[in-house]
Amino acid sequence: MHGLINRAIQSFVCATYGQSCWLYVTEMAELGFSEFEAMLVYDDCMTVQVLDALCADLKRPRAEILEDLGTYLVSHTKMEDLRRLLRFGGVTYVDFLHSLDDLSDRVRLSVSDLCLPALELIEVTPTEYQLYCHPGLPGYPSVMVGILRAMADDYGALAMLSHDGREGEAEVISIVLVESAFAKGRQFDLGARKS
């Protein structure tokens, strides 16, 4: 598993449950270390062990924790860079949803060895969408639900999201747009770069 994914989990756990929780989880997962490097690649089983230990410690189902991880990736101030990259997807939430088809390619363009599963957006009606998450990364659909929910807030849209089971190999997330301009949303300034 790519270090960026492991690092995202680490950062989420430390920010949400504290450093001591993370140390305990890495100890339980028997990693032999407690800091993932973002730019190294780790054995897949390490990620699984960390998530298992985390679920056991928090006594919460994995899907729920992964959803929170997705929300964290967009909404936490430490993750502003990532939120910005996602906001490049479009001017409105619907634009953003359509840009998800290109997400895995965009990611590979930035970090060539980070392979995320393909996503495919189906427009059922202008207010109803289905996102097909193709296989390749267990738990990814749960993370996406969290990301989509937080991005709706970011755009100021009111959307209802649910994990809708499987369609063939793919897992389906349904998105119902109640109101596309529900709240003001957060600012996105194209030129706001770190100096």
Add this chain to the structure above:
Amino acid sequence: MMDTGDLGTLLETLCPMFLLVNEDGRILRVGPTLQKLRPDQPMVGKDFLEIFELVRPRAVTTLSALMTSTGAKLHLKLHDTPRTALKGLIAPLPQGKGAVINLSFGISILDAVRDYALTSADFSGTDLAIELLYLVEAKSAAMEASRSLNLRLQGAMLAAEEQAFTDMLTGLKNRRAMDMVLGHLISANLPFALMHLDLDFFKSVNDQYGHAAGDHVLQQAARIMVQETRNDDTVARIGGDEFVIIFKGLIDESVLSSIAARMIDRLQKPIVFEKIYCRISASIGTALSTQFSPPKSAEILNAADLALYEAKRKGRSRHCLYSALAGHRQGDAASG
């Protein structure tokens, strides 16, 4: 043939940074994004060269000369600040009726989006500007992560020798490693037992048969300790003939006592070095993390040390539990 009005409307859709100029170089129409660069200064009606400075081609100084250089790449700059650099292409209209000049930011895009607060709506759908901006940010973030990894690796390399965790002679962990393991177990709130082991009569082996024999004895003793413990346990040499063994998750005193007895038994057997029979033994003191609340490294080490002292006082070659010490605080012991 389409008139300039229709042409202007068409161009506004396709290239938001166009200029339509007449044969004298006067601006007739301007694309919305280009006008956004000078919001207080309407470009229509002004002379092209009044607003833009022609950087290349150098030889050309008038617009009429420029109109003959169809297809040439133009390098321009705005006259007043911010002096944003622009790239352009000129296409003369038929019958010498002026020209269309299409501009773009080129590499100056990064500053331009900031200086002029441009949004994605300011770029045409086919323009790669947004993708470029996305890539710059994504690559910068990835580069930052790589750079911080490099810095840490460099720091780690410099500190590696100083921070080695292995005792070179025996291959066991050293004191620093032991401190780390202890800190780790305590912060993760995991129970453990700590044995302090001291080799008896080691000094006389060293004095009698020399350092080579002493080193060999230490290596053999280390091998025995590793064999008698689990992979998860930490065996560290913390001084000349002093060792600490940390048993992760094991706080059963009867199990610990039998491990200690087995180690003492094996360490008492003579160790052969170049036909010399070296005789040593060991004294061991054991304390449990659960005997302290909250557990602290120094306290647990001290407790094991007290137990070790007691074992020596009672005649060596034996194991003593901290919980069995008369002096240790009541209610601390897990032995009941």
